[in-house]
Structures are given as structure tokens and as C-alpha cells.
Amino acid sequence: MRTFRRSPRRAAGRRTPLRLLAVLFGAAVLTTACSAGGTDDGPVTIRFSWWGNEERARATNQAIDAFEAANPGITVQGESIDYNSYFDRLATSVAAGDEPDVITMGGAYPREYADRGVLLDLAEVSGQLDLTALDEGALANANFDNIQYGVPTGVNTFGVLANPALFAAAGVPLPDDNTWSWEDYARIATEISAKSPAGTFGSEDPTAPDTLDLYANQKTGQGLYSPAGGIAIQPGTVQEWWNLTTGLMSTGATPPASVTAELAGQPAPEQTLLGRGLAAMKFGWSNLLPAYRQASGADLIMLRAPGETTAQGTGMWLQASQLYTISKRSEHPEAAARLINFLVSDPRAADFIKTDRGIPANPDLRTHLESSLDENRKVEFDFINRMSGLVDGDFVIGPTGSTESVGIVNRINDSVLFGRVPPARAAEQLVAEITDAVS
Structure with missing residues (x-):
């Protein structure tokens, strides 16, 4: 695995512009009273949002089913939205105080939402979310001011x-x-x-x-x-x-x-x-x-x-393909962290998601999947492996x-x-x- 220097990270503001109206964020009360706390005793339901097509939704829902089977006390409500609508809808739900527990992010959006106090410091759920196996360079895509706000789904x-x-x-x-x-x-x-x-x-x-x-x-x-x-x-x-x-x-x-x-x-x-x-x-x-x-x-x-x-x-x-983040206002942050941990580190999730969200940032899952890749994914996989030895890894995440x-x-x-x-x-x-x- 290639070693990356810790340095400021490059922006990937490459998608539809985020239309975040200041008045809406002003209406969203994000205070310490909203931060994660407590435990997730008993049956809980959490929401998980992502963007993509029907194929991604099908694979993700299969991974969710596997997670629920392994965690019978947690129910996950999946929310799949097309990309062009995703961040507009997220901005609206944040303003209304109704954002999902687990929010898929990408590009410069994690920085924007972290700066606005929307995202949970993942150190608060370290007992449920083990990041030690993930590539350090990919993790740095969502580490701002030495706080880890997101977990990479993969690299591209x-x-x-x-x-x-x-x-x-x-x-x-x-x-x-x-x-x-x-x-x-x-x-x-x-x-x-x-x-x-x-x-x-x-x-x-x-x-x-x-x-x-x-x-x-x-x-x-x-x-x-x-x-x-x-x-x-x-x-x-x-x-x-x-x-x-x-x-x-x-x-x-x-x-x-x-x-x-x-x-x-x-x-x-x-x-x-x-x-x-x-x-x-x-x-x-x-x-x-x-x-x-x-x-x-x-x-x-x-x-x-x-x-x-x-x-x-x-x-x-090399960049994190997407990032899983947790809302700071989630009532069940530990359950949300368990879901993310399952998605990025458990072979049962990888068997369904495969490389849909990028080549896994977890090298154990890369090894797990390598022999089962179809030709289309193998071409992508080989290119990432080749580029990992040629790029310098230094990039700057775009500011708010x-x-x-x-x-x-x-x-x-x-x-x-x-x-x-x-x-x-x-x-x-x-x-x-x-x-x-x-x-």
C-alpha cells in the first residue's frame, strides 16, 4: 500500500453546486445540545442516505439486509436519491433539523457541513467504528483541524x-x-x-x-x-x-x-x-x-x-470516492457508527457493494474482492493500483x-x-x- 504524507488535501468540488441558503442554515439550530451522546439500548431505527442509480440502491439495500441480520436490534431506512437532487435535498433536511443519521458525502461537501457544525466528530463513536485498517491518505479527505468527520467508502x-x-x-x-x-x-x-x-x-x-x-x-x-x-x-x-x-x-x-x-x-x-x-x-x-x-x-x-x-x-x-458521515444530531450515533463500520470493513457488505463506491479503502476488502472482479472492475482496479505508485498524494480540500x-x-x-x-x-x-x- 502506498504511504501518503499528511498534508492539506485537494478539492473535489466537481458536481452540482450546493445551494445552501444562509437563512436556512440560520434556521437550523446546531448546538452542543444536539451532539451525540448516550447509548443505543433496545431496538432503534436509523436513516441512511446516498445518491445513485437503481443498481447502487439494490446493492446497498442488500448490504443493509446483511447488517440488520448481524445487528437484530437496529433497523436501517435507506434513502436513495439521484445525484442532481441529492445535496439540495440534504440542505433542506438539515435546515429543517431532519437530516439522516448516516449521510453520504463527497468532494468538498464534508468540509462545508463540518464547518457549519452539522457532522459528528467520529472520535465520539470510536468504540463502534474502527478506522485503523483504512488507508491513511483516504481518511485524510475528511479530517479537518485534526477531527475525523467522515469515513471513505473507497478510493478513485x-x-x-x-x-x-x-x-x-x-x-x-x-x-x-x-x-x-x-x-x-x-x-x-x-x-x-x-x-x-x-x-x-x-x-x-x-x-x-x-x-x-x-x-x-x-x-x-x-x-x-x-x-x-x-x-x-x-x-x-x-x-x-x-x-x-x-x-x-x-x-x-x-x-x-x-x-x-x-x-x-x-x-x-x-x-x-x-x-x-x-x-x-x-x-x-x-x-x-x-x-x-x-x-x-x-x-x-x-x-x-x-x-x-x-x-x-x-x-x-487519489481521492476518497465518497465518505460516510454521521449527523451531529443523530439520536443513535452508536448504531450509525456500527452501520458505517460494517459497510467499510465487513466482507458481507463488500460481497454486495463490491467496488460500486470506489476501490475499497480497506486493504482487507480489496484482497477479499480481487479474485471476484469482473472485467470492467478489473480495469479500474488495475489503474488505481498503477496510479497509487505514481501520484504524490498531496491535495487541498476546497474551503466552504x-x-x-x-x-x-x-x-x-x-x-x-x-x-x-x-x-x-x-x-x-x-x-x-x-x-x-x-x-
Whole structure:
């Protein structure tokens, strides 16, 4: 297992913006009287929320059944919600004082909710939740000010999902991803588009907070955010990025602005160009590779991001796929902790969940699952194992407000691609708006 240095952690504000109205949080009374305490004697019922599709819900409910069989005094009510609605609904339930006991989190959301006093310090339930076997680097994704607020469900990484069949059809060889540069990426994407049928592209537009973070780290050694809680990326780096992506669009390597705008907002894999067999490359998360393989019907692979060995340094990172947290107001924190402990450390849960929430952060479960992986998961598993020896593990969790970055980036990116705002002015605007969001 790779050893990670303890350092500030990188943001993953990569999803739908969190619309947390201050007035709603003001209405939520989060005081020490709401903190966990007491014991869970007798039959109790706890609520557990997560986002995802029907397949994830089915697997999770099977794991819940196994937990209830092993813990007959605890009943778990599962709440499965689609991703685009999940955090809006969570914000509303927190404001009403009715959030679930066990809350699935991701990206910068744990930091936001921890800063607002919503989440339980897991040291209070250490008797029911053993974290000693989990990877230290993954645990650090939810450790703020030396307080552990969440437990990683698994680990994944951000790179390039690629369709070798489209490369072959265009007569373009796959890159050596240990040596390719951003210039190579642009050349390859342009060549694939030129040699493919109309409507098929070398790459989807790559602009997102995660790619900006990765690109900035490679170029300057600092990503989107600073360890001090502000923004680190400079307008010059953002301008350089948009010069790259507008160049890609102008050569036909990526789709027209109208197509990119239509695809913004986290579409399902089957709705993306990659998932429909209309793009050879797309930046994305490794834990989504099986879903993209299923949607496309193609043997997709993962590539190391361009520029990892040709820029100033590496920009990729390993991250907790998702995090299980406990509401500070839970009336049954010990039962909630027992559920999380079962989900992340018990083979009976792993037999159902497998790698749906990322490659397990518990090495014992990785060993347990390795021999039973299907081909789709094996590709993901092998890529994570390979990357674990190549990334540096240092990343910065986005501060409160950083979850707004997705909406900001998408909106300004549309303006750039449609030619309404030049890259230089857009770069200044992006830095200013994200700075305001996190201030």
C-alpha cells in the first residue's frame, strides 16, 4: 500500500453546486445540545442516505439486509436519491433539523457541513467504528483541524477515459500515457476527429474544476485552492487553459459550444458523447469507468492525464470516492457508527457493494474482492493500483463555498466557447467569482 504524507488535501468540488441558503442554515439550530451522546439500548431505527442509480440502491439495500441480520436490534431506512437532487435535498433536511443519521458525502461537501457544525466528530463513536485498517491518505479527505468527520467508502482517481476502438477506427495509435503532453493530447484529439465520421470527436470538452486543478498543479505546483482556504490558481494559468480548449474546439478536436453547453450539468454516462460512442476521450473519475463501459458497449480504458511527466510536476491524485458521515444530531450515533463500520470493513457488505463506491479503502476488502472482479472492475482496479505508485498524494480540500465552483466554471466556460468573453477576461472573472464564493 502506498504511504501518503499528511498534508492539506485537494478539492473535489466537481458536481452540482450546493445551494445552501444562509437563512436556512440560520434556521437550523446546531448546538452542543444536539451532539451525540448516550447509548443505543433496545431496538432503534436509523436513516441512511446516498445518491445513485437503481443498481447502487439494490446493492446497498442488500448490504443493509446483511447488517440488520448481524445487528437484530437496529433497523436501517435507506434513502436513495439521484445525484442532481441529492445535496439540495440534504440542505433542506438539515435546515429543517431532519437530516439522516448516516449521510453520504463527497468532494468538498464534508468540509462545508463540518464547518457549519452539522457532522459528528467520529472520535465520539470510536468504540463502534474502527478506522485503523483504512488507508491513511483516504481518511485524510475528511479530517479537518485534526477531527475525523467522515469515513471513505473507497478510493478513485481522475484521468482520461478512452475508447481504443475509436482510436483504431481513425488509424490513430493510443498514446504512451507515461510520456504524453498536452500538445500530444491536442494533436491526437484533432487527428481522431479529422479521420472519424461527422459528429464523432477526439475528445469531449475537458473544462471542469478538476481539470483546472490538475492542470494548475502540473504547471505551478499549486492547484485550484490554497491550504489556507483561499484560491491558489492564477488568472494566467486559467487563460492558458482556455487558450488550449478554444484551440481544441476550433480544430474540431472537441464539439461545438452548443454541444458542450448541452452536455454540462453532469449527464448520465449514457448521455455523454463517450457513452454514446461519439468521443474517443473524456476526463473523468475511475470509479465511473464501469458505467461508461456499460453505456458505450466498448472496452474503455483509463489513461494517465497528459502532462504528468512533461510539465513542472504531477497533478493527479487519489481521492476518497465518497465518505460516510454521521449527523451531529443523530439520536443513535452508536448504531450509525456500527452501520458505517460494517459497510467499510465487513466482507458481507463488500460481497454486495463490491467496488460500486470506489476501490475499497480497506486493504482487507480489496484482497477479499480481487479474485471476484469482473472485467470492467478489473480495469479500474488495475489503474488505481498503477496510479497509487505514481501520484504524490498531496491535495487541498476546497474551503466552504468551493462547491459553487462547478456552476461558476460551467457558466464562464460557455461564455468562452461561444465567443462572448475572451479567455483573458474570463480568467480574471473566474478567479474573482471563486474567490468571492470561498471568502
